[in-house]
Structures are given as structure tokens and as C-alpha cells.
Amino acid sequence: MTKSGGLDAVKTEAIDRLIEIFDNDPAAAAQAIKDYARRPNQDISLKTIAVGPVLLSVRDLIKTYKRGRQHLMVLDGVSLDIHEGEFVAITGASGSGKSTLLQLMGGLDKPTSGEVMYGDVNLAKLSDSKLSVFRQQTVGFVFQFFYLQPFLRLSRNLEVPGMFARTESKSRRTKVAELAEKVGLSDRLKHYPKELSGGQMQRAAIARALLNLPKIILADEPTGNLDTANGAAIIELFETIRRELGTTIVIVTHDPVIARRADREIRIRDGKVDA
Numbered sequence: 306m307t308k309s310g311g312l313d314a315v316k317t318e319a320i321d322r323l324i325e326i327f328d329n330d331p332a333a334a335a336q337a338i339k340d341y342a343r344r345p346n347q348d349i350s351l352k353t354i355a356v357g358p359v360l361l362s363v364r365d366l367i368k369t370y371k372r373g374r375q376h377l378m379v380l381d382g383v384s385l386d387i388h389e390g391e392f393v394a395i396t397g398a399s400g401s402g403k404s405t406l407l408q409l410m411g412g413l414d415k416p417t418s419g420e421v422m423y424g425d426v427n428l429a430k431l432s433d434s435k436l437s438v439f440r441q442q443t444v445g446f447v448f449q450f451f452y453l454q455p456f457l458r459l460s461r462n463l464e465v466p467g468m469f470a471r472t473e474s475k476s477r478r479t480k481v482a483e484l485a486e487k488v489g490l491s492d493r494l495k496h497y498p499k500e501l502s503g504g505q506m507q508r509a510a511i512a513r514a515l516l517n518l519p520k521i522i523l524a525d526e527p528t529g530n531l532d533t534a535n536g537a538a539i540i541e542l543f544e545t546i547r548r549e550l551g552t553t554i555v556i557v558t559h560d561p562v563i564a565r566r567a568d569r570e571i572r573i574r575d576g577k578v579d580a
């Protein structure tokens with residue numbers, strides 16, 4: 306097949322796919338077209354067009370903090386959908402509300418009003434204990450500063466989410482070994498965090514987030530503390546995880562290069578989605 310024939314075939318397939326998405330979800334199709342228009346020189350990978358059904362739906366999210374008499378409006382009516390298997394970057398200036406949004410999306414905090422829905426489950430309506438089970442089963446969190454337990458060896462650090470979820474210890478250890486292999490840390494399991502490099506610590510934190518096989522990973526500036534090469538390795542790891550496990554990935558980032566590697570960028574400005 307000639308090069309242009311190959312490209313045409315890919316485009317035809319992409320258009321068919323868009324029509325299919327359009328029938329199910331016009332907003333996602335519109336977004337995919339907008340993203341393509343913004344960076345038409347990129348390879349059109351069908352995997353990178355929002356394909357799966359909606360996993361998580363945010364509606365009219367408002368978050369205010371009260372300080373004395375003052376109300377600080379941090380999120381001012383955010384609505385968005387994240388699809389299964391998507392890789393989404395959330396960007397915006399410092400203080401625009403990105404971390405707050407991510408925490409609400411993962412049920413780490415409750416909104417002042419509005420909804421975070423996973424299917425028909427509204428996080429705001431869950432009791433604290435149900436919310437904690439939901440987080441264990443559905444969400445993996447990754448942060449800029451890793452938060453590994455300094456006094457536990459890596460193997461134990463990776464087991465931590467399984468301990469809370471009360472999984473059987475033998476299967477937990479098998480899982481830890483598999484995940485360490487996936488993130489390239491099999492030979493570091495006996496080490497303590499301080500004996501690891503920054504990139505290795507972040508890979509460990511990602512392995513830990515995967516232990517309960519979450520549907521979604523929410524990562525707040527996961528490369529913020531790393532140099533360019535280590536940051537790129539972390540993004541490649543997320544891409545592998547998405548491809549091999551089908552995990553939906555949402556990352557907050559300041560780095561425009563990383564944002565461009567995502568399927569879609571959602572920009573937050575002054576607590577609103579910047580259209």
C-alpha cells in the first residue's frame with residue numbers, strides 16, 4: 306500500500322469511528338475534531354480519540370472555601386466528561402483550581418454543590434465509609450511528592466493499598482512482584498524509598514496506585530519533581546498502563562509538552578473550564 310493510501314485508510318477509519326462516537330456522544334466527537342484541528346500534524350491514532358463510554362461525569366461543580374466572612378470561589382461551575390480509556394491532561398495557571406478539581410473527581414473532598422458521577426453513583430451521596438471503599442476499588446492517586454512511607458521497604462510500600470482493601474497477603478505479594486516488573490523496579494523491592502532516585506520513587510508510587518487495578522488514575526503533577534528525561538519516562542509508563550490495562554488516566558500538568566501527548570487537554574481558568 307502506498308503511503309498516502311495508508312493514510313487515507315486511517316482517515317476513513319477515523320471518520321467512521323467519529324460518526325459512531327457522534328451517535329453516542331456528540332460532545333466527545335466535537336472535542337475530538339477540535340483536538341485534531343488544533344494539532345493536525347500529529348499521527349491520527351484511533352486509540353487516542355475519545356472512544357469508550359463516559360466513565361466519570363462532572364456537572365456544575367462549585368467549590369468555595371470560607372475564610373472569616375470571605376467566600377473564596379475556587380471552582381465556579383465546572384462540567385466535563387472523562388471517557389473510559391482516555392488520557393486527559395488538565396492544565397491551568399497556579400491557583401486556578403486544578404488540584405481541587407482532581408481531588409473532587411477522586412472523592413478525596415466534597416463539592417460545595419454540583420455532582421461527580423461514576424455511572425449512576427454520585428460521590429457526594431456516599432457515606433464516608435462507602436466513599437472510602439469506592440476510592441480503594443476505583444481510583445489510583447499519584448502525587449508530585451510520591452508519599453512513600455520512608456520506614457517501609459519498597460515491597461511493603463507497594464502493598465499498602467491492598468492492606469486497606471484487606472486482600473489476601475499471598476495474592477497481594479504476587480501482584481506487587483508483577484507491578485514492580487511492569488514499572489521496572491523488580492531489583493529494588495528490598496530498598497527503602499531514600500535509596501531510590503526521584504524517577505524510581507514516582508514509578509513506585511504509580512505501581513502502588515495500580516495495586517487494586519483502579520479504573521482511573523488521577524495524577525497531580527506527577528512529573529513536577531522530575532527532570533525532563535524522568536518526566537518523559539513517567540508519561541511513557543502511563544501510556545503503557547493505559548494500553549495494557551485500559552486504565553483511564555487524568556493528569557494535572559504545567560508542562561505543555563506533556564499536555565500535548567494526552568488525547569485531550571482541559572484548561573482551567575479561574576475555576577472554570579476554558580473553552
Ligand SMILES: Nc1ncnc2c1ncn2[C@@H]1O[C@H](COP(=O)(O)OP(=O)(O)OP(=O)(O)O)[C@@H](O)[C@H]1O
Nearest residue numbers: 370371377379397398399400401402403404405406
Ligand atoms: N483548604 C483550602 N482552604 C482555602 N483555600 C484553599 C484551600 N485549598 C485550596 N485553596 C485555594 O484554592 C485555589 C485553588 O487551589 P488549587 O490547589 O486547586 O490550585 P492549582 O490549580 O492546583 O494550583 P497549583 O498549580 O499551584 O498547584 C487557590 O487559590 C488556593 O489558595
Ligand SMILES: [Mg+2]
Nearest residue numbers: 403404405525
Ligand atoms: Mg495544584
